[in-house]
Amino acid sequence: MSNKADGSNSWSPTEERDVSLKRIMPPAPENELDYKPLDGGWGWMVVVGAHISIGFAYSTPKVLSVFFIDIQEQLGASYSEVAWISSIMLAVMYAGGPVSSLLVNRFGSRPTVILGGLLCGVSMVTASFGNSIVYLYFFIGVIGGCGLSLNLNASLTIISKYFLNKRPIANGLAMAGSPVFLCVLAPANQYLLHMFGWRGSLVILGGLMLNCCVAGALMRPVVLPRKPEKVEERPNLCTKPQQSCRNNAKKFLDLTFFKDRGFVIYLIGNVFFIFGAYAPIVFLSAYAIRQGVEEYSAAYLLSIMGFVDMFVRPGTGLIASSKWIRPRIQYFFGFAMVFNGMCHLLCPLVKCYAYLVAYAIFLGVSFGMVFALIFECLMDLMGNERFPSAVGLVTIIECFPILLGPPTAGYLVDIYKDYKYLFFMCGGVVVTGGLFLLVMNIYYYHMLEKEKPAAVREQNQTKTIENQDLVSASASRKYQSPERSMAGEC
Amino acid sequence: MAASWKRLLFHILLLLVSCRHINTKTPGPTPPPLVPISSLPTDERSVSLKGESHTENVELLNPVNLALQCTWTGNQNKLPNITGFWRKDGDEVENSRVTVQLEGDEYELKRVFSIVSEESLGSYSCVFGSEAKIEFVLAAPQIGEVRDKPIVSYVGDSVVIACKMEETKPKPGSWNWYKANGTDKEQIFVVAEPLRYEIKNEERKTKLVVHNLTEADGGLYYCGAVYAISTTMGHVELKVISFQEPLKPFIAIVIEVIVLVAAILLYEKSQSKKNYTEGNGATDQMNTMTQGENNGPEGSSSTRQRKI
Numbered sequence: 001m002s003n004k005a006d007g008s009n010s011w012s013p014t015e016e017r018d019v020s021l022k023r024i025m026p027p028a029p030e031n032e033l034d035y036k037p038l039d040g041g042w043g044w045m046v047v048v049g050a051h052i053s054i055g056f057a058y059s060t061p062k063v064l065s066v067f068f069i070d071i072q073e074q075l076g077a078s079y080s081e082v083a084w085i086s087s088i089m090l091a092v093m094y095a096g097g098p099v100s101s102l103l104v105n106r107f108g109s110r111p112t113v114i115l116g117g118l119l120c121g122v123s124m125v126t127a128s129f130g131n132s133i134v135y136l137y138f139f140i141g142v143i144g145g146c147g148l149s150l151n152l153n154a155s156l157t158i159i160s161k162y163f164l165n166k167r168p169i170a171n172g173l174a175m176a177g178s179p180v181f182l183c184v185l186a187p188a189n190q191y192l193l194h195m196f197g198w199r200g201s202l203v204i205l206g207g208l209m210l211n212c213c214v215a216g217a218l219m220r221p222v223v224l225p226r227k228p229e230k231v232e233e234r235p236n237l238c239t240k241p242q243q244s245c246r247n248n249a250k251k252f253l254d255l256t257f258f259k260d261r262g263f264v265i266y267l268i269g270n271v272f273f274i275f276g277a278y279a280p281i282v283f284l285s286a287y288a289i290r291q292g293v294e295e296y297s298a299a300y301l302l303s304i305m306g307f308v309d310m311f312v313r314p315g316t317g318l319i320a321s322s323k324w325i326r327p328r329i330q331y332f333f334g335f336a337m338v339f340n341g342m343c344h345l346l347c348p349l350v351k352c353y354a355y356l357v358a359y360a361i362f363l364g365v366s367f368g369m370v371f372a373l374i375f376e377c378l379m380d381l382m383g384n385e386r387f388p389s390a391v392g393l394v395t396i397i398e399c400f401p402i403l404l405g406p407p408t409a410g411y412l413v414d415i416y417k418d419y420k421y422l423f424f425m426c427g428g429v430v431v432t433g434g435l436f437l438l439v440m441n442i443y444y445y446h447m448l449e450k451e452k453p454a455a456v457r458e459q460n461q462t463k464t465i466e467n468q469d470l471v472s473a474s475a476s477r478k479y480q481s482p483e484r485s486m487a488g489e490c
Numbered sequence: 491m492a493a494s495w496k497r498l499l500f501h502i503l504l505l506l507v508s509c510r511h512i513n514t515k516t517p518g519p520t521p522p523p524l525v526p527i528s529s530l531p532t533d534e535r536s537v538s539l540k541g542e543s544h545t546e547n548v549e550l551l552n553p554v555n556l557a558l559q560c561t562w563t564g565n566q567n568k569l570p571n572i573t574g575f576w577r578k579d580g581d582e583v584e585n586s587r588v589t590v591q592l593e594g595d596e597y598e599l600k601r602v603f604s605i606v607s608e609e610s611l612g613s614y615s616c617v618f619g620s621e622a623k624i625e626f627v628l629a630a631p632q633i634g635e636v637r638d639k640p641i642v643s644y645v646g647d648s649v650v651i652a653c654k655m656e657e658t659k660p661k662p663g664s665w666n667w668y669k670a671n672g673t674d675k676e677q678i679f680v681v682a683e684p685l686r687y688e689i690k691n692e693e694r695k696t697k698l699v700v701h702n703l704t705e706a707d708g709g710l711y712y713c714g715a716v717y718a719i720s721t722t723m724g725h726v727e728l729k730v731i732s733f734q735e736p737l738k739p740f741i742a743i744v745i746e747v748i749v750l751v752a753a754i755l756l757y758e759k760s761q762s763k764k765n766y767t768e769g770n771g772a773t774d775q776m777n778t779m780t781q782g783e784n785n786g787p788e789g790s791s792s793t794r795q796r797k798i
Contacts, residue, residue, distance in 0.1 A: 076650070125740075194642070195642070196736045197641070199647075207740040210743065211743075213747055214747055214751055217755060
């Protein structure tokens with residue numbers, strides 16, 4: 001069936017489908033790339049770059065809280081006013097998704113990440129001169145958040161361009177950047193604070209964030225072998241530049257994604273997860289202290305969780321790329337989500353410190369599993385072409401649950417004066433999301449199999465012809481397939 | 491007129507000093523109080539000891555006649571008489587040595603101390619024989635949340651140094667600020683330098699704002715919570731550094747970033763030049779091949795792989 005004459009043993013969508021059980025999901029049509037992704041070589045350097053970039057993106061809003069007490073004292077603000085800095089940064093990082101998608105689609109990952117790194121560095125250095133809290137909101141929150149959002153989207157996109165077979169491992173390794181950088185930056189920030197005060201620390205943190213530019217430099221654009229120009233550069237080969245601009249504007253917020261059932265299912269499941277996932281982590285030490293645990297031991301719980309998370313993410317990537325799990329990756333994702341929710345539901349039963357440590361470990365495992373798969377599943381659903389725009393849309397919608405989740409949970413604690421309702425709510429919401437994903441995916445793929453057996457057969461035939469064309473096209477320079485992908489780039 | 495007031499005060503002092511010898515209950519080593527003893531309120535603290543020693547913290551706000559009572563259940567011997575005495579700050583209180591009788595299976599020591607000023611505060615211990623000891627630590631409310639790490643600020647910048655008295659402790663009458671000068675403390679008066687210092691007091695919090703910092707402003711600052719009986723101190727260290735300090739690591743990191751980016755891009759350029767020359771050779775090869783030849787697919791896929 002496959003026309004790959006190089007004899008590689010790779011998982012090919014075409015092959016698996018015929019051998020499968022009914023439950024294996026057909027990949028998105030755009031997954032059939034017109035080139036064979038590297039799956040190694042320079043790709044691993046790209047993973048390092050993505051690791052750094054994603055690491056800064058997820059951990060910076062959290063580690064900034066180390067400076068809050070000092071900033072609060074010096075600028076005369078209340079704790080909640082200062083905490084808004086992190087929330088604004090996180091919100092802008094997620095809301096900037098569509099803008100980031102636009103830039104990635106137009107210019108490619110490398111310039112976007114370099115720009116993101118520069119923005120972050122400049123924002124932190126400028127913020128160090130601040131004398132009012134609003135100044136910090138703008139420079140750290142808004143500008144810094146913009147820089148981070150550029151980093152996030154572009155890093156994920158470049159992974160999807162370099163990997164197909166080993167993509168879950170690559171995703172797992174790249175997403176592991178978040179706990180690694182959290183564990184490294186938190187004590188580093190404490191040290192900087194004591195040496196240089198909060199102003200000097202912001203300057204040096206800005207310098208460290210310039211390393212995202214190094215990460216961007218590593219993200220070498222993919223060279224498609226048949227074309228004389230690189231795809232990621234400005235589309236000089238576009239014959240209709242005006243139409244390309246109009247298409248770009250349409251792609252800014254491409255609402256046609258909502259017609260894709262798989263996308264909508266993924267989105268709903270994700271919104272549920274994000275709403276319930278963060279609050280237990282935010283309130284874990286407070287809950288432990290309420291159960292009578294010492295302050296330092298309570299803080300260790302979060303460190304344990306982060307440490308476990310660091311190893312679970314690449315591990316999950318490894319498992320997910322195995323022959324048995326990879327075709328069923330959406331179900332694995334749903335299962336991971338249910339596992340996470342169950343952990344939260346069982347937490348109120350846990351009273352003593354040893355069991356709390358076990359809870360932290362399980363939380364780290366389940367959290368890592370979900371986050372290793374969260375973008376891999378979207379890539380699997382959307383394919384390379386649509387992934388940048390899809391991830392932009394997903395992040396801007398996720399902005400709302402991420403901002404509403406922890407305060408709602410905190411409100412529950414304030415009303416009932418008991419943490420167990422927080423865990424019940426969060427666990428319930430996450431389990432609902434996971435079950436929704438599992439059930440709806442089963443239904444969705446079942447319907448797909450039923451609805452389009454003829455279309456699939458037809459697709460297989462066209463694919464056979466196309467593959468033959470590819471081989472002859474390289475010799476005779478026909479541009480059929482490139483034009484199809486070029487239409488997407490314009 | 492002022493001279494006659496001074497003489498009157500001196501006479502009262504003399505009277506009180508002579509009264510000291512009549513009233514055996516006043517503590518010996520303390521200087522004669524200016525306030526008449528009988529007008530002080532009275533308070534009592536008692537501790538019952540079962541083991542060998544115990545320490546009791548007593549928080550005092552105002553001058554008071556404090557009666558301290560120690561009860562000891564005794565050891566195995568249960569001697570009918572033992573010697574008991576009082577100590578203040580490690581020194582034995584004059585005329586405090588008494589013989590304690592065993593009453594109802596307990597020994598009891600009781601004494602009234604006049605706590606009027608900072609010197610009266612400290613550690614008072616009742617000692618039974620050579621074994622049992624109960625220590626009363628008399629102090630004004632202490633400032634609990636003491637910042638142990640220094641505040642770091644920059645030359646020319648302003649800094650806010652804050653002190654807070656916990657909610658659970660009584661609030662002080664007012665706050666004072668002092669700067670350490672060698673081993674001494676110099677009080678900071680805003681009136682003297684209104685442009686440089688600002689003191690903002692709330693009931694339980696106080697903030698000292700220092701503007702236009704210089705390197706000389708670094709050091710220890712003390713905030714004093716003023717109570718009727720004494721002033722308790724908390725301290726915060728201020729470090730003033732110049733802006734060049736963080737600039738040095740920052741520039742080092744920027745240089746590192748530039749070097750790495752340049753290295754990566756140069757490496758890529760050299761790789762692509764190599765590939766380009768190889769690629770050209772391969773495409774020439776492919777052009778000479780005829781369509782549909784068996785070697786076709788292998789050739790193209792191997793070229794594709796090499797281009798990486």
